[in-house]
Amino acid sequence: MSFQPQRWSPPSATPRARETHSTPPMPAPRLLPLPGVGPEDVVVAADGRVIAGVAEGPVFAVDPVDGKVDKITDTGGRPLGLHANPDGSLLICDFERGLLRLDKPHGTLEVLVDEIDGQRLSFASNVVEDVDGTIYFSASTSRYSLDEYVGDILEGSRTGRLFRRTPDGTVETLLDGLKFANGVVLAPDRSCVLVAETAGYRVTRCWLTGPKAGTSDHLVENLPGFPDNMGLGSDGLVWVTLATPRNPLLDRLLPLPGILRRLVWAIPQSLQPKPDKTAWVQAYDFEGVLVHDLQREGDDYAMVTGVAEQDGTVYLGSLIERSIGVIARPE
Numbered sequence: 081m082s083f084q085p086q087r088w089s090p091p092s093a094t095p096r097a098r099e100t101h102s103t104p105p106m107p108a109p110r111l112l113p114l115p116g117v118g119p120e121d122v123v124v125a126a127d128g129r130v131i132a133g134v135a136e137g138p139v140f141a142v143d144p145v146d147g148k149v150d151k152i153t154d155t156g157g158r159p160l161g162l163h164a165n166p167d168g169s170l171l172i173c174d175f176e177r178g179l180l181r182l183d184k185p186h187g188t189l190e191v192l193v194d195e196i197d198g199q200r201l202s203f204a205s206n207v208v209e210d211v212d213g214t215i216y217f218s219a220s221t222s223r224y225s226l227d228e229y230v231g232d233i234l235e236g237s238r239t240g241r242l243f244r245r246t247p248d249g250t251v252e253t254l255l256d257g258l259k260f261a262n263g264v265v266l267a268p269d270r271s272c273v274l275v276a277e278t279a280g281y282r283v284t285r286c287w288l289t290g291p292k293a294g295t296s297d298h299l300v301e302n303l304p305g306f307p308d309n310m311g312l313g314s315d316g317l318v319w320v321t322l323a324t325p326r327n328p329l330l331d332r333l334l335p336l337p338g339i340l341r342r343l344v345w346a347i348p349q350s351l352q353p354k355p356d357k358t359a360w361v362q363a364y365d366f367e368g369v370l371v372h373d374l375q376r377e378g379d380d381y382a383m384v385t386g387v388a389e390q391d392g393t394v395y396l397g398s399l400i401e402r403s404i405g406v407i408a409r410p411e
Contacts, residue, residue, distance in 0.1 A: 083338075083341075085338025087338065108380060117402050118401070120309070121162045127141075144395070152170075157176030158226060160205055161263070162207070163208050169184060170185075192245065193217075193245060203220040203222070220262060235345075238257045254273070265310045274286075274318060282301040282307070283299040304322065306322060308321040308384075313363065319388070322358075359376050386398070
């Protein structure tokens, strides 16, 4: 596959992008160990257990009190974004297999979507389900694998998409041309669905009802880091993970001729710039107002890509760690 860089002039990073911790810093997380690497997303099930999928395919439910781990299924692929339903069923975005549904813990795993418009669904990323059975889910890129996701950010392929699956199984594209589509949140009043654009440093809003129905704008732009998965908290806020801070070199390269990024991508992966290690989540209201900003140096837990808030407790997932992090939401 040829590298096809697209030029883009990102907004100038705010001073917050250069800070390594919030004020006050995020408290040190309590860790719930897992028998696997990379709980990329986390959700809270109806029974109070925290669910996460790891590399190689297992999906675990973890008791947040005693840390007991229960393997509830194995996708046989690479589970990413999750959505837990009140009836105990679980939606799973699997990088290799598409959009899946587990009917109950240890139950039957069903493929809901693995092809769209005659093309294989690649890089299914995050998902949410409405009470009427309508499902909204994202696909990050049609050009790169999970192991090569940095290539898509360098290239700026803009092949991310947001989909809607109706209860009868029909799938339609709500938004395309997204800069690495990621986390998905449905507004409680169903007026809009939000999708994080990791490579665009923003959260995009797709209006579903009202005078703006069928249009899109942005809930928040010019984020100080790369947004990944998101979650609707029990506090009514949109919790957003920032996997790593903005990279000044990348921001300088994006508007320039693509040959420079092609050279960066051509060098061995071991020599390419690495994401700065941090643990960072923010929470916004549905007007785009920042309510919580929690960051700490990534010495003991880093690259937070999943977040779930439940009754004042915030659960963290990570693409690289072997545990789920737990912190208290500040008052």
